[in-house]
Amino acid sequence: MNDRTPDARRRFLQRAAAAAGTLLVAGCERLSHSEWFTKVLSAGETASAAVAHAVTSRASMAQEFTEADRSPTFRSNGTAEPNNDAYQALAVNAFADYRLEVGGLVAQPARFSLTELRALPSRTQITRHDCVEGWSAIAKWKGARLAALLEAVRPKPEARFVVFHCADPMTEEGADFYYESIDLEDAFHPQTILAYEMNDAPLPIANGAPIRLRVERQLGYKHAKYVLRIELVESFAKIAGGKGGYWEDRGYQWFAGI
Amino acid sequence: MQHAIADRPGPRGHLYYRHTLPVRIMHWTNVVALTILLMSGLQIFNAHPRLYWGKSSYTGAPPVLEIGMKGGDGADWAGVTRILGHEFVTTGVLGLSRFPSGEPSARGFPWWATIPDNPWLSLARSWHFFFAWVLLVNGVAYVAHSTASRHFARDLVPDRGDWRSLGQSIRDHLRFRHPVGEAAKRYNVLQKLAYLVVIFGLLPLIVLMGIAMSPWMNSALPGWVDVVGGRQSARTIHFIVAWLLVAFVLVHVFEVVVSGLWNHLRSMITGRYRISTEESHERPNA
Numbered sequence: 001m002n003d004r005t006p007d008a009r010r011r012f013l014q015r016a017a018a019a020a021g022t023l024l025v026a027g028c029e030r031l032s033h034s035e036w037f038t039k040v041l042s043a044g045e046t047a048s049a050a051v052a053h054a055v056t057s058r059a060s061m062a063q064e065f066t067e068a069d070r071s072p073t074f075r076s077n078g079t080a081e082p083n084n085d086a087y088q089a090l091a092v093n094a095f096a097d098y099r100l101e102v103g104g105l106v107a108q109p110a111r112f113s114l115t116e117l118r119a120l121p122s123r124t125q126i127t128r129h130d131c132v133e134g135w136s137a138i139a140k141w142k143g144a145r146l147a148a149l150l151e152a153v154r155p156k157p158e159a160r161f162v163v164f165h166c167a168d169p170m171t172e173e174g175a176d177f178y179y180e181s182i183d184l185e186d187a188f189h190p191q192t193i194l195a196y197e198m199n200d201a202p203l204p205i206a207n208g209a210p211i212r213l214r215v216e217r218q219l220g221y222k223h224a225k226y227v228l229r230i231e232l233v234e235s236f237a238k239i240a241g242g243k244g245g246y247w248e249d250r251g252y253q254w255f256a257g258i
Numbered sequence: 259m260q261h262a263i264a265d266r267p268g269p270r271g272h273l274y275y276r277h278t279l280p281v282r283i284m285h286w287t288n289v290v291a292l293t294i295l296l297m298s299g300l301q302i303f304n305a306h307p308r309l310y311w312g313k314s315s316y317t318g319a320p321p322v323l324e325i326g327m328k329g330g331d332g333a334d335w336a337g338v339t340r341i342l343g344h345e346f347v348t349t350g351v352l353g354l355s356r357f358p359s360g361e362p363s364a365r366g367f368p369w370w371a372t373i374p375d376n377p378w379l380s381l382a383r384s385w386h387f388f389f390a391w392v393l394l395v396n397g398v399a400y401v402a403h404s405t406a407s408r409h410f411a412r413d414l415v416p417d418r419g420d421w422r423s424l425g426q427s428i429r430d431h432l433r434f435r436h437p438v439g440e441a442a443k444r445y446n447v448l449q450k451l452a453y454l455v456v457i458f459g460l461l462p463l464i465v466l467m468g469i470a471m472s473p474w475m476n477s478a479l480p481g482w483v484d485v486v487g488g489r490q491s492a493r494t495i496h497f498i499v500a501w502l503l504v505a506f507v508l509v510h511v512f513e514v515v516v517s518g519l520w521n522h523l524r525s526m527i528t529g530r531y532r533i534s535t536e537e538s539h540e541r542p543n544a
Binding site: 021024025028029032038040041042043044045047048052055056060061062063064065069071072073074075128130131132133134135136137138216217218219247250251252253257258 | 293294297302303305306308310313314315316317318370373374375378379380381383384385386387388389390391471472473474475476477478480481483489490493
């Protein structure tokens with residue numbers, strides 16, 4: 001090293017740093033696009049889900065807030081106005097003709113009107129909505145307890161997941177409808193509700209009218225809006241992209257507790 | 259650091275066995291994990307390049323930090339960064355930057371600072387959480403190893419002499435004077451304090467603030483996140499601590515360079531650090 005002039009050494013270091021930086025960015029790009037490596041990375045999600053479940057009880061409760069904590073406006077993200085004629089026809093009539101269809105692996109498939117959903121045991125909660133993008137907003141929600149609805153239709157023993165099929169298409173052409181799924185632990189959680197009210201008023205269209213899911217221990221994209229149909233399944237591998245949700249099919253984590 | 263169990267005379271002093279193999283492996287694991295965590299974290303930040311103080315983002319108060327754009331039609335767009343109400347034009351780096359192709363891009367941090375380089379939140383999260391586990395496991399292993407091997411007690415906890423030399427050590431650092439000979443075998447007091455603050459302060463804090471952002475982990479003990487002001491405060495602290503760690507690394511690398519880059523690099527790769535035999539105020543490897 002001592003035979004080098006300080007200038008040569010500086011140039012060498014600058015080049016080495018630039019080369020290392022370029023290699024790092026280019027290397028990460030290649031890995032990001034390789035299937036095996038993204039599979040390796042998904043071990044992080046598996047570990048997070050396992051540990052999160054291990055250190056909390058099945059019915060650990062999401063934090064609830066006071067009226068004063070509520071956000072002045074509750075942000076609408078994703079779809080604000082479903083591009084779907086059948087949905088718009090229901091909206092014109094204030095969802096009087098809306099029927100929530102519940103089927104799949106259940107002993108007693110059923111359809112629920114909004115009035116029938118309102119008659120089910122309900123829960124009111126002021127909770128924080130955490131978007132995967134990073135922001136949070138707090139609102140008051142009232143809705144039918146999903147546990148009560150499921151008890152009415154009696155899930156079969158082989159049912160493992162609850163899938164929510166929504167009215168909002170995610171493409172301009174009206175295809176790729178939003179959907180989500182949760183496991184039975186979340187489905188029977190006391191705070192998991194089909195919300196029909198937000199901040200003491202009927203749920204606005206921008207926030208998912210007539211009902212949206214609240215699954216309070218997970219990020220916002222799990223909280224399916226515009227729910228039309230609930231399906232109990234043993235596996236979601238055959239539904240759409242097979243990953244259990246619209247965003248999951250596009251690389252997002254199915255376990256959205258972190 | 260180890261006792262001089264493998265001292266070997268050399269042409270310009272003797273090699274001293276400074277870093278044990280586990281410490282060397284854990285050091286370089288941290289280099290990789292922290293680099294990826296920073297860059298994937300900046301990509302995640304870019305999905306919503308605003309930071310808030312409080313339980314939610316929408317409290318009526320403006321963000322404490324916001325990176326965005328301002329301007330009208332035409333070419334007068336500018337990248338701007340607002341911190342506590344003060345606005346800075348940061349075109350080229352923050353808010354508005356260019357891809358290597360020259361194509362302008364409206365984004366918080368530029369492509370070269372993020373993993374992946376293009377906006378891709380889901381994959382940035384996969385990178386981030388995987389290496390968060392690497393960092394956590396590595397950190398727990400380091401604390402266990404350093405406790406069991408007495409690395410903490412022997413090398414990192416300042417003794418009475420260290421505290422007495424605090425003033426002298428600050429003066430030495432400001433003049434870029436570094437210990438040589440026998441004194442170079444020990445960490446100086448500022449070095450010990452910096453390492454302890456990082457190991458027992460900044461790293462646990464950034465991990466805890468990461469966990470505080472998890473809605474599921476919030477339910478482990480509802481309300482615990484309010485200790486730091488709420489989830490959005492936790493996100494802000496997470497971001498600030500990330501930059502404090504960057505500041506530590508910059509100072510750390512600077513000190514390594516001015517006190518003998520190759521000697522330090524070798525000692526963190528092979529374990530052996532050269533101690534110059536002549537007592538002088540020259541830099542050991544100048």
